[in-house]
Structures are given as structure tokens and as C-alpha cells.
Amino acid sequence: MPQNTDQPDIMQTLTVNLGDRSYPIHIGPGLLDRADLILPHLAQKRVFIVTNTTVGPLYLDRLSRTLADAGVRITSVVLPDGEAYKNLETLNLIFDALLTDRAERKTTLVALGGGVIGDITGFAAASYQRGVPFIQVPTTLLSQVDSSVGGKTGVNHPLGKNMIGAFWQPQLVLADTDSLNTLPDRELSAGMAEIIKYGLITDAGFFGWLEANIARLMTRDTAALTEAIYRSCDNKARVVAADEREAGLRALLNLGHTFGHAIEAGMGYGNWLHGEAVAAGTMLACDLSCRMGLFTRADCDRAAALFKAANLPTVAPALDAAEYLRHMGEDKKVEGGKLRFVLLRAIGEAFVSESPADLLQQTLTEAVA
Amino acid sequence: MPQNTDQPDIMQTLTVNLGDRSYPIHIGPGLLDRADLILPHLAQKRVFIVTNTTVGPLYLDRLSRTLADAGVRITSVVLPDGEAYKNLETLNLIFDALLTDRAERKTTLVALGGGVIGDITGFAAASYQRGVPFIQVPTTLLSQVDSSVGGKTGVNHPLGKNMIGAFWQPQLVLADTDSLNTLPDRELSAGMAEIIKYGLITDAGFFGWLEANIARLMTRDTAALTEAIYRSCDNKARVVAADEREAGLRALLNLGHTFGHAIEAGMGYGNWLHGEAVAAGTMLACDLSCRMGLFTRADCDRAAALFKAANLPTVAPALDAAEYLRHMGEDKKVEGGKLRFVLLRAIGEAFVSESPADLLQQTLTEAVA
Numbered sequence: 086m087p088q089n090t091d092q093p094d095i096m097q098t099l100t101v102n103l104g105d106r107s108y109p110i111h112i113g114p115g116l117l118d119r120a121d122l123i124l125p126h127l128a129q130k131r132v133f134i135v136t137n138t139t140v141g142p143l144y145l146d147r148l149s150r151t152l153a154d155a156g157v158r159i160t161s162v163v164l165p166d167g168e169a170y171k172n173l174e175t176l177n178l179i180f181d182a183l184l185t186d187r188a189e190r191k192t193t194l195v196a197l198g199g200g201v202i203g204d205i206t207g208f209a210a211a212s213y214q215r216g217v218p219f220i221q222v223p224t225t226l227l228s229q230v231d232s233s234v235g236g237k238t239g240v241n242h243p244l245g246k247n248m249i250g251a252f253w254q255p256q257l258v259l260a261d262t263d264s265l266n267t268l269p270d271r272e273l274s275a276g277m278a279e280i281i282k283y284g285l286i287t288d289a290g291f292f293g294w295l296e297a298n299i300a301r302l303m304t305r306d307t308a309a310l311t312e313a314i315y316r317s318c319d320n321k322a323r324v325v326a327a328d329e330r331e332a333g334l335r336a337l338l339n340l341g342h343t344f345g346h347a348i349e350a351g352m353g354y355g356n357w358l359h360g361e362a363v364a365a366g367t368m369l370a371c372d373l374s375c376r377m378g379l380f381t382r383a384d385c386d387r388a389a390a391l392f393k394a395a396n397l398p399t400v401a402p403a404l405d406a407a408e409y410l411r412h413m414g415e416d417k418k419v420e421g422g423k424l425r426f427v428l429l430r431a432i433g434e435a436f437v438s439e440s441p442a443d444l445l446q447q448t449l450t451e452a453v454a
Numbered sequence: 455m456p457q458n459t460d461q462p463d464i465m466q467t468l469t470v471n472l473g474d475r476s477y478p479i480h481i482g483p484g485l486l487d488r489a490d491l492i493l494p495h496l497a498q499k500r501v502f503i504v505t506n507t508t509v510g511p512l513y514l515d516r517l518s519r520t521l522a523d524a525g526v527r528i529t530s531v532v533l534p535d536g537e538a539y540k541n542l543e544t545l546n547l548i549f550d551a552l553l554t555d556r557a558e559r560k561t562t563l564v565a566l567g568g569g570v571i572g573d574i575t576g577f578a579a580a581s582y583q584r585g586v587p588f589i590q591v592p593t594t595l596l597s598q599v600d601s602s603v604g605g606k607t608g609v610n611h612p613l614g615k616n617m618i619g620a621f622w623q624p625q626l627v628l629a630d631t632d633s634l635n636t637l638p639d640r641e642l643s644a645g646m647a648e649i650i651k652y653g654l655i656t657d658a659g660f661f662g663w664l665e666a667n668i669a670r671l672m673t674r675d676t677a678a679l680t681e682a683i684y685r686s687c688d689n690k691a692r693v694v695a696a697d698e699r700e701a702g703l704r705a706l707l708n709l710g711h712t713f714g715h716a717i718e719a720g721m722g723y724g725n726w727l728h729g730e731a732v733a734a735g736t737m738l739a740c741d742l743s744c745r746m747g748l749f750t751r752a753d754c755d756r757a758a759a760l761f762k763a764a765n766l767p768t769v770a771p772a773l774d775a776a777e778y779l780r781h782m783g784e785d786k787k788v789e790g791g792k793l794r795f796v797l798l799r800a801i802g803e804a805f806v807s808e809s810p811a812d813l814l815q816q817t818l819t820e821a822v823a
Contacts, residue, residue: 173542177611184613187783212581215608215619239584242546244553250584251620414556 095308097315101234101322106254110234110322112314114307116261117147117222120155126256128191128218130157135179135206136197137166140224143267148197148222160186164202168354171201171241173249179209193218193256199225199272200232200359204250207238211253221255224264226276226310227360230283230317233258235325235338246346246354260318262310270396275360277302277395278341280313282367283320285388286337289433291316292391299394337435340427341367344401347412351404364397372452374428376444384432406449464677466684470603470691475623479603479691481683483676485630486516486591489524495625497560497587499526504548504575505566506535509593512636517566517591529555533571537723540570540610542618548578562587562625568594568641569601569728573619576607580622590624593633595645595679596729599652599686602627604694604707615715615723629687631679639765644729646671646764647710649682651736652689654757655706658802660685661760668763706804709796710736713770716781720773733766741821743797745813753801775818 096113111122132152136145141163149159162182164175183192194217196206203221210219223233239250265273277299284292294316295302301309321338328335345366349357357365371388374380389399413424426440465482480491501521505514510532518528531551533544552561563586565575572590579588592602608619634642646668653661663685664671670678690707697704714735718726726734740757743749758768782793795809 173546177542180611180618181613184611184617212608212618212620214617215606215621237584239581242549242553244550248553248583249549249581251581252584 095311097311099315099319099322101254102326103236103254106236108254108256108258110258110260110318112229112260112262112318113311114261114263116259117144117263118151119259120151122259123152123220123257124155124157126218126220127157127193129189129193130155131189131191132157132159132193132195132220133179133183133186133188134159134161134195134197135164135202135209136161137164137202139166140198140202144197144224144264148195160188164205166201168201168241171205173240173242176205176209176240179206180213183209183213188213188217190214190217193220195220195222197222197224198228199223200228203228203232204238204247205240207236207253207255208240208250211238211251216253218256219253221258223258223260225268226265226273226314227279228276229260229265229314230276230321231279233260234318234321235335246350258318260314262307262314265305265310271358272360273303273305274396275358278360278364278367278392278397280317281388281391281395282338282340282363283317285367285429285432286320286340286427286435287324287433288316288320289431291320292387292432296387296391299391303395333437336425336437337427340429340435341365341370343413343424343426344369344409347404347409348401350412351408352402357398357402361398364392364395365399365401368392368399369401369448369452370426370428373426373440373444373448374430376447377428377438377440379428379430384429387432401453403453406446409449464680466680468684468688468691470623471695472605472623475605477624477626479627479629479687481598481629481631481687482680483630483632485628486513486632487520488628489520491628492521492589492626493524493526495587495589496526496562498558498562499524500558500560501526501562501564501589502529502531502548502552502555502557503564503566504531504533504571504578506533506571508535509567509571513566513593513633517564529557533574535570537570537610540574542609542611545574545578545581545609548575549582552578552582557582557586559583559586562589564589564591566591566593567597568592569597572597572601573607573616574609576605576622576624577609577619580607580620585622587625588622590627592627592629594637595634595642595683596648597645598629598634598683599645599690600648602629603687603690604704610723615718629683631676631683634674634679640727641729642672642674643765644727647729647733647736647761647766649686650757650760650764651707651709651732652686654736654798654801655689655709655796655804656693656802657685657689658800660689661756661801665756665760668760672764702806705794705806706796709798709804710734710739712782712793712795713738713778716773716778717770719781720777721771726767726771730767733761733764734768734770737761737768738770738817738821739795739797742795742809742813742817743799745816746797746807746809748797748799753798756801770822772822775815778818 194210196203221233223229236252236254238253242248341363345362348362371385392399563579565572590602592598605621605623608616611617710732714731717731740754761768
């Protein structure tokens, strides 16, 4: 079978340990050509590849050829591109295709694209006939380090983001670093926001590595990207393995996300990229941590410097504080009506806490643009 | 707290054993008044009751009063009644209500109604914020013995029944036999079809009990109904506990359903009740089992006699055999393109097998009306 093995030694593999739902993540160049990595995970030589109008023209033929040459029958479903289409109506287009072409219970859904494609295809896989296998082939940096790990799938509702979905684990994740070569600069940066986040949450060593290697990463050095994706997935996988259904520890992954979701909602979804909102949101969390006497301004500055080196915004937009609070109230992390935040007590040491209302108010008025 | 305990000794309880997703099923009269049975299962004194325009006027006030008197805050969602509304659009009405009134992750969804309400509410609970708790309060005989046990939830798609859904277990099932007093005769019979099915599949003793008690059941004797529901749920619960995700044993519960779904589809959904189609479909499965030399005509006749005593059809409509096959091809039980059936080798002994095409053809042409 065809293999692009000009850089085989660069591929890294890690396993997400979830008992009988454990799965491997392969990271490196040329993986779209590696039928040998995919075939062992197909229960049936039949797949539906779900992609979008942006990624499809770039990579659908290549992945299809890899699978077809290995005797796999393929139906492809090309969805419109964008977060605006991450909804029940678009989900139903996948169901239409699955039923029209008679997907069975052992048929595998393959998500070829970024986070939206992964989330919506994963939810289709979780729900079609109450659950069929799926494989993630994330093609953006953000989806390679974030949405492809952890089993969160779903769609948006007009009244809230990611409000409808399921926890559903893939059989396999193939993160082909070659696909990052066609990624717009702004999206590369947005992915870097999540990578930096892992360092801040639990891995000061990785944060230091990122400070030393950010220039190589921004020039898309394959080996550096492979290492950064591996270490990000490894960080996330360990958190997810310890807390699959988001009861506790997993909440740490939401560093910057409560503020970030408010920024995205307040500015209108799509105007700020998710990663950009997470970067600015993380700086708000850093600021709030400082005001609570937990975190130093010097560490705040280190975080800001790394985000800036990744061409990310470090100052949140000056929405009205009340608007921030309103958007944060819609967030899934509300429990018993109280707002809880992921805060920092050092680089690499995140924790969850409620926050005094007055300090939160200060952050929302003084730390914004 | 208020309790209707005029017949407390009639209530029966069984536990569905599914590890940390185990849950109790309480069966008996007056249970809609029993806040004491519900409260221990609420993670938060906040519920959304989902019902329909038929059941709501009969029982919503009573269940709401029971919960409100116990300090539970309630939002009710009243959906249009009928299988035609078991779809993604109606599901979205539930999501609209949950988001508008800010249901949280510990908020419980309560399904008050028949199988459609249970299935759609269960899927809403499985999907809202990737999973919230739910409680089943089935008000029809069919839902009390079938759809409330086993964790199957979902909605229909224009191209197939129950094609979109999730396995999601309730915290609790309350089967109030008083609610059967308002059930139309035809729906009582339809529920009886599933009850008889349990006897045929794995429990010859129960089948004999049903033959002896069918007259009491048809006059809605509370004690007889409680016993029949208990034994049905117990049969189903044991099968489900052994095979939660339908890998093998659980397929036996589909006795009569491959044919039955074809009858429902061929006659237009809603023209035959599900239970009616299952009764006639089970007789086709009996006939096919006879033709394969596995089952006796005498046992066929016993099955038919019991269905008849429950006022159920025992002869399937004379659809074209090709139409039967086409509808059965859409069924979820297709694997690798081959049709497999639940067949009988005796009353109380069902098993799964492929069937010779010629004998299947005979059944579909000679055993129909």
C-alpha cells in the first residue's frame, strides 16, 4: 500500500487511555497517504468522509485515493464551511447522506477538516443508529491539538454554543502536519493559543519549550509542530483520561474559555477566531488571578509575551462588563447560578475557583481594551 | 410529603443492573403522587417536564403539583402528539425551552407520556450539554414495558425510523398503572403485544401466566397489570443488563420487529400501531420458524390465540414481497447486506439466524392476508 515515508521518523504516536475506548493519535507529515494506519481501525471496508467546501478541494481526493486503493468503498459529504453551519440543519445533511447511501452500524465516519467538521461529524457518528465508529483527520492546528482529543462532539444552538452534543470517542486520530501548510496564518496563530494554554495549565516545562521554539513554530517547521502537537495532545489526553465526562479536572482545559466564549459571543461569532478569544480570555483569567493575589504580574507578562510572539491578541475587547457577565451566564460552567473560573497560581498550575464579584468587575472594566 | 398509599402493597420495584448507571423501576397505582420516590434522584430541585397535548391535560398538573409541593422548580414543555412529530424539529423545541429557561447540567428532564415522549426526551437529555439526567414517567402500557427500559432514545428521520439517537439511561422509571385507565383500548392491546413477546422470547412460564390471565389484563385489573409490567420489565432488564449496547443477546428483543417495521413502513406510519405491527410481525417470524423446521404449528397457534385474546391482528397485510424486502433492507439489523431474523425454536426460546431466501419468500407471500 502507498506510503509517503520520506520523513517516517518524524511521526509520533500517543494513546489516549480510556479503557475499551482507548485510541491512538498519530502526528506527523504524509499521514493522508497511510492506509496502513487507517485500515486496522475499520470494522467494515466502507466509510463516509465528511468534509467542507474549503478542505475538500485540498485533501479529499488524496484521502479518498488512499482508501480506495486499499479497497474501501467511500461516500463523501461536503458541507458548507464555517461555524455558522455547525447546527442541527447541517447535521441533518449528514444523516440524509448516511441513510440515502445506507450506512450500516459498522460503517465508519471520517471527519476531514477543522474543529467544526470534527464536532459535527463526531456527533453524527454518536447519533446515527445510536452510535457508529468514527475517525478524526483534523487539518487545522487548533483541531489537531484541541477538538480531536477528548471525545467532545456537538453542534451549536441559536441560544448557545456547543449546547447539543455527545461524548463520543474516535477510533483513531490522524494529524497530518502537511495539512498545516495550507492553513492561513491567522488560523495557525489561533491553534497556537490552545497549545500555549496547555503549558499554562499543567506543564511549565512545555511552556518554557514553547518560549524557546515559538519562532520555529511560526515558520511551520515540521519537526517543531509535530513536537508541539504531540505534547499538547499528551497533556490533554492525560487530563481527559483522568476525567472523561468532565466532572472535575477536565474543567482546567477551559482556561480562558469562559471569558473567551463571552468575547466570541459579544463580538459576534466568527469575528474573533476561537483561539484569538481564548488568548485574550486567558489574559483576563491571568489578570483576575493577579487581582486575587494568586499569580504574579511577571508571569502575566510572560504569558502575554508568548501569545504576542504567536501573533495573538492579548487584550480583550471593551465590551460592557454587564455584557460579559450576561454571556458568561450562558456558559455551561454555571452551577447553582454561581460563576466559576479556571485561574492560575503559577505557570503550569491552574485550578478552578469562584471569584469575588468586585475583582471580577475590575478585571472586566480595567483589563480590557 | 403527600402520598397516595391506598394500595401501597401493590407497588413492585425492580432494579436494572448497569453498574454505575443502574436505576430502579417502580410499578403500581398512585405513583404520580409519590414525591418521595422522585426526590432522591434529583441532583438539583429543578426539572423540565416534557409531555404532549394528549397526556399533558390528563397528568401534567398532578405530577407538577407533586413536585412543586416538594420545592422543585418546574418548566413544562408540551409537544404535539404523535409519531409524526418524533423528529429533529420537535427535538429542537425541547432544546429551545431548555436554553430559554437556562437548564443546567444537573437539571433533570422528566418524560411524561408514551414511547414517543420517552424517546425524544431521552435523546434531548442525552444531547443537551452532552448529557443531563432524566426520569421516565411512561403513561402507556407499551412504553411501560418497552421503551422505558433499556436506554434507547432517539427520533425518526424521513428515510428511517429511530435512525438518530443515543443510548442513555434514566435515573428512575415511574410506571403508574393508574395512567392506563385513560388509555384507549387499541393502545392497551398494542402494549399487550410487547408483553406477549417477552413470554415468547425467553419466558415460557410467563407466557403460560399470560394465557391464564389475559382476561383480567384486558379488563385492566391493577394487580394483574402490575404483575405483567413487572415481569416484562424484569425480562427486558435482564437482557439489557447482559447486553447494554445491543451487540448480541439484546437483538432477541426485536422478535417480530424486522417484519413489524416493514408493516408499519409499508402501511404508512401511524396506520398500524407499533404493537399491532409487532403482533402480526411476530406471527410472520413464527411462520418462518415453522418453515425452517424449528417451531411447531401448534405453538404458532398458541401464539396466535394469545394475540387474538388481546384483540391484536395476527395476519400481516398482503404487501408485495418485494416491498417487504425493501423495507426490511432499511432496517438497522442489516449486516454486510444479509438479513437476519429473530426466530423461535420453542415458546420461550428465541434466537437470531439468517434465513434461506426461498423460505422467507414463502412466508411473505403465503402467510400474509
